[in-house]
Amino acid sequence: MRGGGGRGGACGAGWTCYHGALDLFLLDRTTHGRVLHPQPHPPDGRADRPADGHPARGAGEANAGAAKTTTLALRIAESLARNVEPARILALAFTPEARDVLRQRLLDIGVPWDTVNQLDILTIEDLAMRTLAQLEGEALRLTLQPRRLKTHVWRAVDAVAAQYAGRPGSRFAELDLRKSETAVSGYLDTLLRLKARMVLQGEDDDDPVEAAEVAQAPLTDYLVALAYETARLDGEDRAVFRTAFDPTYDLARWLRREPGCAQAFPRYRVVVCDELHDMNEASFVIVEALIRATGAFFTGVGDKHQVIHDQLGASHDYLDFRFRHAFPALRAYPLTTTYRHGPHLTLAIDALMDNRGSSGVPDHTEIRQLHYDTAEDCAQQVVAAIKEWKKDKRRLEQCAVLMRDRHQSIALENALIEAGIAYRVPVMKGYLQREEILFLRGVLAICLGDLRAVPSYEVRTAIVEALAAFAGLEAAAGFEKVKHDIAKEPSLLRGFFQGHLGGDALADAETAFADVMRYLEQVPQDSPAGEVLAEVCRRMDVAAVAKRVYVNPYAASVAARSIDGFVAMAGKSGLGLAAFWKKINAAEVFASRKREKDFIHLDCVADVKGQEFGHVIMPYLEVNEFPNPLMPARTERNLFYVGVSRTRQRLTLISPADTERRSVFLRQMQIAAVAPKADQALRQLENKVTEERAFRLYLSARYEEREEVRQLGAQFDTVRKQWYIESGQDTAPFQRWL
Missing domain, CATH: 3.40.50.300 (P-loop containing nucleotide triphosphate hydrolases)
Structure with a gap:
């Protein structure tokens, strides 16, 4: 990782950078642990450049707790202190959660709120959506639920069957073109991996068998993926529809085809990127093009042991090799010391x-x-x-x-x-607001005729959506309007689902959900909740329904286990339907309260x-x-x-x-087994701290007093999370904190 020209201490522009965790590249320590201050920086906001004249770049690998995100925050603060305009600084992450953590780190180290809000702090997907909107001239709309993609997958399967049926040669004779829920999930998983790795060839590829082998994908899955993408892009640059990750893939594809479109990126001078271990080929194409097009100073961090998004093509190879190959002047710094735990x-x-x-x-x-x-x-x-x-x-x-x-x-x-x-x-929703549990809550609401007991309009809407999803009625004509009508007037709930079950009347319908509705009409309202819900799940075969609704086998298995847990909880409560309904609605009110x-x-x-x-x-x-x-x-x-x-x-x-x-x-x-060695390491650290304390006077300043003590000349110990002054420093201004 490139650490910049500074060596720690005050970064100028009114900020003090707290970096006890960055010994390897952002600060030097004397034998007494003092932080040396940086040399004067150029006043015009230019990024410092090595001898080859190219913007300095770097990436580094670190262990958990080694201040990776704080390092990036400090790099941004240093750039701001060197008069780089906030609008010309880009901070990238791979998930919304990591993006939000990076934003908070900037606030933690003292960058003012107004300044943070002027920075571009984005996920790769955010950047891709913004850039595509500029290139295409209109805002992007996403289809996020996998089950809404099934129709497109089925059409792709039909297209492959029509194209290759009867084609001579044994290579296509054994294509396994199924339309089951499991098959759809497999097709979508393969499609995602192919796009993340950027190995899906064009529709004019001469030998799809060879292309599938190179992509390390089953031939059937590869051909379906190719047909799916051909239909999604419709032979044009603009996509007919997009789901999650498609903006990243589409922009990467565009950059490979027309490198000049990288000029659509803003003229950033500094780019930092967190969680490089989450990087895949599509995101690498974007980041590489961004750096080359803007000439920005780049800093990135990652930890190969935190690669958990393999299904999206994430790999630590980008840390170990790809960045170094793309930018030979890159400098890498390992961060092996953690400052989070002992x-x-x-x-x-x-x-x-x-x-x-x-x-x-x-x-x-x-x-x-x-x-x-x-x-x-x-x-x-x-x-x-x-x-x-x-x-x-x-x-x-x-x-x-x-x-x-x-x-x-x-x-x-x-x-x-x-x-x-x-x-x-x-991030995760509470269990009472997850789709599979909302479905069961909807069943209770129908049985009791009491959707009104759910106080939140949004939750009532979600309950109707969940019922429709599990009953297979999402595509019913006018459903979007009806959904909101029911949320406004809950008494409409039972009538809607009785009238849209595949037959002229409830008695004529043959679907599993119709069977459930007939059963609920006969259930006494004081029946044990656990028994009723268990019977509903049996009649619906919820495990099979979950596979249809969630498509992905892993997601379906988690949903099915959630349902099992909810039904078991209802049974162990020993409550009747009405009492259980009242209990879970009260629980939702408790869980949803806003607390500071x-x-x-x-x-x-x-x-x-x-x-x-x-x-x-x-x-x-x-x-x-x-x-x-x-x-x-x-x-x-x-x-x-x-x-x-x-x-x-x-x-x-x-x-x-x-x-x-x-x-x-x-x-x-x-x-x-490691405890004895840890005891010894702890004693050594304690001895070191004892020596350091001889040269430091720690203060009792509270968080809200940080600006005051900093202006007086105090420094912050990131390990102890405490302010201090050095031995020999005038103590008079700090008497009330000593």
């Missing part, structure tokens, strides 16, 4: 990942292991761990429960609600990359849960690494009491 967790992570790193944190990061017998027992263990954290006088907002999959949240959310512990689900403090975070591991917490709790660490058998083993290990490396002070791992059921990752961490 040696005990660092060495356990090293054992897990077969890695070599070190900790710069002179604290004992606790690793606690708890065990459970049932899912509900695990949820209670989570509640106990949260209460223990609060008892230790720690802030709840610094506590995060990180799951492998969203279906696990049902027992967890119920336990949190019963314990009166508020929680936020920043005293809440914990509940999320999936995949959605928290780049974030950190004081206490991370990881439940359900068992066989067939984490690692998930449907996913590649290496991806699962990387995902587990992301989860355990998010914490600073405490990590709580909750696994089955039966040792045979425990996740293999717990054994691979070798927690007990």
